[in-house]
Amino acid sequence: MIRRLTFIVVALALFTPLPAAAQATPPAPGAIEPPLRAGNKWIVVGGVWTTSLGDCTDCEEREYRHTGSLLSNIGWSINERTDVGAEVMFVASKANTDDRIRLTFLMASFQYRPWRTNGFFLKAGAGMAFVHNWILNVENDRPSFRSKAFALAIGTGWEWSLGRHFGAQVIATHHAAALGDLQTSARTVENVMGNLWSVGGTIVIR
Amino acid sequence: MEPLLSSTLLLSALLGGFPSAPPQTPVTPARCVGLLCLSARPAEPREAPILSIRQAPGQVAAPLVDGRACPGCPKRRLGHAFIQATIINGFYELANLIRGQDTAKITPSTWWLNMKRGWEWDLDDFVVNQIGHPYQGNNYYTAGRANGLNFWESSALTAFGSGTWEFFGETNQASLNDLINTTLGGIALGEMFYRTSWLIRNTQKTGKARLWSEIGATVADPIGGINRFISGDSARVVEKPRDVVPSALGSTIVAGALWRGSNHETINSAGFGFLETEVLYGDPTTGRSRTPYDAFGLRLDIGGGSALSEARVRGRLIGQPYKGGAVQLNVAQAYQFNSNTAYRFGAQAFEVNLSFVKNFSSTVSMWTAGWGGVTVLGAVDSLPPGATPGEPPPEEPTDPDAGQGVSTGPRFYDYGPGTNFGGLFFLRHGARPFLLFSYEAHHLYIVDGIRANHLLQRMRLDLRAPLKGRVGIGGAAEFFDRRTYYQTEGVAAGKFRFPQVRLYLTWSAS
Numbered sequence: 001m002i003r004r005l006t007f008i009v010v011a012l013a014l015f016t017p018l019p020a021a022a023q024a025t026p027p028a029p030g031a032i033e034p035p036l037r038a039g040n041k042w043i044v045v046g047g048v049w050t051t052s053l054g055d056c057t058d059c060e061e062r063e064y065r066h067t068g069s070l071l072s073n074i075g076w077s078i079n080e081r082t083d084v085g086a087e088v089m090f091v092a093s094k095a096n097t098d099d100r101i102r103l104t105f106l107m108a109s110f111q112y113r114p115w116r117t118n119g120f121f122l123k124a125g126a127g128m129a130f131v132h133n134w135i136l137n138v139e140n141d142r143p144s145f146r147s148k149a150f151a152l153a154i155g156t157g158w159e160w161s162l163g164r165h166f167g168a169q170v171i172a173t174h175h176a177a178a179l180g181d182l183q184t185s186a187r188t189v190e191n192v193m194g195n196l197w198s199v200g201g202t203i204v205i206r
Numbered sequence: 207m208e209p210l211l212s213s214t215l216l217l218s219a220l221l222g223g224f225p226s227a228p229p230q231t232p233v234t235p236a237r238c239v240g241l242l243c244l245s246a247r248p249a250e251p252r253e254a255p256i257l258s259i260r261q262a263p264g265q266v267a268a269p270l271v272d273g274r275a276c277p278g279c280p281k282r283r284l285g286h287a288f289i290q291a292t293i294i295n296g297f298y299e300l301a302n303l304i305r306g307q308d309t310a311k312i313t314p315s316t317w318w319l320n321m322k323r324g325w326e327w328d329l330d331d332f333v334v335n336q337i338g339h340p341y342q343g344n345n346y347y348t349a350g351r352a353n354g355l356n357f358w359e360s361s362a363l364t365a366f367g368s369g370t371w372e373f374f375g376e377t378n379q380a381s382l383n384d385l386i387n388t389t390l391g392g393i394a395l396g397e398m399f400y401r402t403s404w405l406i407r408n409t410q411k412t413g414k415a416r417l418w419s420e421i422g423a424t425v426a427d428p429i430g431g432i433n434r435f436i437s438g439d440s441a442r443v444v445e446k447p448r449d450v451v452p453s454a455l456g457s458t459i460v461a462g463a464l465w466r467g468s469n470h471e472t473i474n475s476a477g478f479g480f481l482e483t484e485v486l487y488g489d490p491t492t493g494r495s496r497t498p499y500d501a502f503g504l505r506l507d508i509g510g511g512s513a514l515s516e517a518r519v520r521g522r523l524i525g526q527p528y529k530g531g532a533v534q535l536n537v538a539q540a541y542q543f544n545s546n547t548a549y550r551f552g553a554q555a556f557e558v559n560l561s562f563v564k565n566f567s568s569t570v571s572m573w574t575a576g577w578g579g580v581t582v583l584g585a586v587d588s589l590p591p592g593a594t595p596g597e598p599p600p601e602e603p604t605d606p607d608a609g610q611g612v613s614t615g616p617r618f619y620d621y622g623p624g625t626n627f628g629g630l631f632f633l634r635h636g637a638r639p640f641l642l643f644s645y646e647a648h649h650l651y652i653v654d655g656i657r658a659n660h661l662l663q664r665m666r667l668d669l670r671a672p673l674k675g676r677v678g679i680g681g682a683a684e685f686f687d688r689r690t691y692y693q694t695e696g697v698a699a700g701k702f703r704f705p706q707v708r709l710y711l712t713w714s715a716s
Binding site for chain 1: 284288322323324325326327358359361362365366369382385386389582583622623652653654655657
């Protein structure tokens with residue numbers, strides 16, 4: 001159900017804005033109009049398609065998994081190029097054993113548009129990830145656990161204006177969740193790391 | 207070694223003395239602080255908000271004239287900035303290749319492999335990760351500043367340079383800790399070096415005096431200096447950009463000896479020499495500020511048992527006075543490096559500090575401040591259960607198959623996020639403090655390394671007295687406290703205390 005919902009959100013975000021954006025920005029196609037002012041709110045909601053990789057020092061094989069995720073930002077613009085705020089990303093998946101995997105990123109987030117006249121942006125964030133199970137394969141030991149992790153994200157994308165307060169983004173991100181060492185029943189699994197690559201679309205409210 | 211060399215040269219440049227600029231228009235008089243002189247600054251009400259050169263009230267961008275935000279500003283060239291960040295990566299890559307590092311043998315397939323594998327924690331030396339990477343980040347940052355980008359834009363450029371280096375500059379898997387240290391450390395060091403270079407540079411001189419001031423500034427900020435020599439800005443006679451002229455400047459050089467103790471002995475008779483530099487740029491105790499680093503503090507401690515025992519930059523990002531200016535609230539960014547018997551510690555942090563100044567008379571005043579914040583990523587030397595801080599790490603066999611420059615570990619320090627808090631209390635006579643008390647605490651929650659919560663505390667009390675002119679004498683009592691609470695059940699916490707005393711001479715520039 002979540003996957004289907006995510007797909008619909010991504011599809012809407014990706015395809016709906018394009019004709020509207022072309023009409024809404026006559027001076028420079030793709031430009032963010034009107035110019036953003038400091039103090040504006042910055043709200044982003046959308047869906048992304050996520051590929052995740054579980055890794056650790058002694059992992060026997062590294063599995064890539066694919067799933068839908070929800071991505072959201074809330075904050076404000078500190079100047080016409082820069083937004084700061086919080087980011088929440090929720091990733092739901094399943095392990096081979098049918099155990100549920102849940103990953104929630106909660107981070108401080110920073111988005112920057114180098115050019116005022118087009119929608120290209122760079123994004124970065126750091127904070128915490130709350131992990132319920134993760135993809136691990138250490139000597140066939142798949143531990144079930146809950147853990148907090150150190151989280152980091154970088155990303156890039158393009159934003160189109162859909163009017164004074166609305167916009168849409170296509171976005172590609174790389175999130176990392178560093179879980180550190182995990183104690184299983186048999187041993188300590190060292191340096192467990194989650195890497196997640198995502199592409200998708202979001203709606204922006206300013 | 208580059209950061210140490212650069213710091214040493216910077217110190218030499220600072221001690222060398224710089225000429226002051228003659229006033230041109232209605233200005234506040236040029237102020238000399240010891241051998242350092244601030245160039246004249248257009249007169250403005252003391253209470254006027256200090257804004258970015260491109261941000262008038264309401265954040266409306268000022269028009270650029272000849273591509274410059276002000277006559278003394280560099281031309282705004284966004285594309286050049288990104289290209290130069292890439293050239294800097296090429297320079298470091300080439301340097302590694304010439305040194306024969308296997309990690310420099312990059313190909314498109316290593317790029318693809320790095321992108322497929324994502325982030326990891328690396329195993330490099332403490333100094334490489336906590337000083338070397340921030341210094342490299344400072345190069346990306348100053349490339350942005352040299353091409354007319356503001357603080358926030360240059361910060362994004364630093365992240366870009368760091369990210370591309372991690373994925374494409376080495377064969378190593380991209381390192382999470384490097385990205386953070388290079389980006390955040392690079393921003394802190396970069397803005398500090400950028401502003402320091404503008405203290406050294408005298409844009410109203412000509413001839414040899416000008417050339418030497420530009421060369422001196424290039425030592426502090428090589429990327430900015432090279433850009434100015436290439437563009438010809440190094441010879442233009444103009445006023446300095448307003449936002450790089452500090453509202454105040456104070457510095458003290460402290461030289462002397464220190465003696466340490468440990469859990470077992472009060473004070474060891476064998477001492478170490480040290481040279482400490484304290485710089486206070488701008489006035490962090492007052493003013494509504496939206497110009498990052500218009501006020502910052504720098505402390506550099508050479509010797510004292512390590513080649514570099516402390517490096518700290520704390521820069522104001524936002525400042526807001528309350529209660530008619532009686533209380534000052536600042537949001538600051540901090541870069542920190544410590545190496546002493548008690549701990550080796552490095553951190554990238556943000557903090558909120560609250561301070562107030564009380565004048566007891568026309569000459570005697572008190573400055574009190576307290577702060578607390580978040581440590582985005584901190585590093586502390588590993589302390590296995592039962593071990594004592596300062597013990598040399600055990601000999602580990604090296605991997606004979608590992609290529610040159612490939613770190614195979616083990617790594618003897620741990621990484622994690624955390625919090626920080628502290629306070630200070632200064633009594634000052636004029637601009638010179640004669641009683642200084644400071645306390646700082648850092649908590650780290652280790653996620654990579656020996657799972658533990660570390661609490662590192664430090665207290666220091668200094669008493670100083672003038673001897674003659676700018677020269678004074680002083681002494682300090684310090685106390686380090688290190689506590690390690692292991693996350694493994696049943697393992698006793700490690701608690702260590704290290705007293706330290708200092709005797710020294712001071713030279714104050716104010």
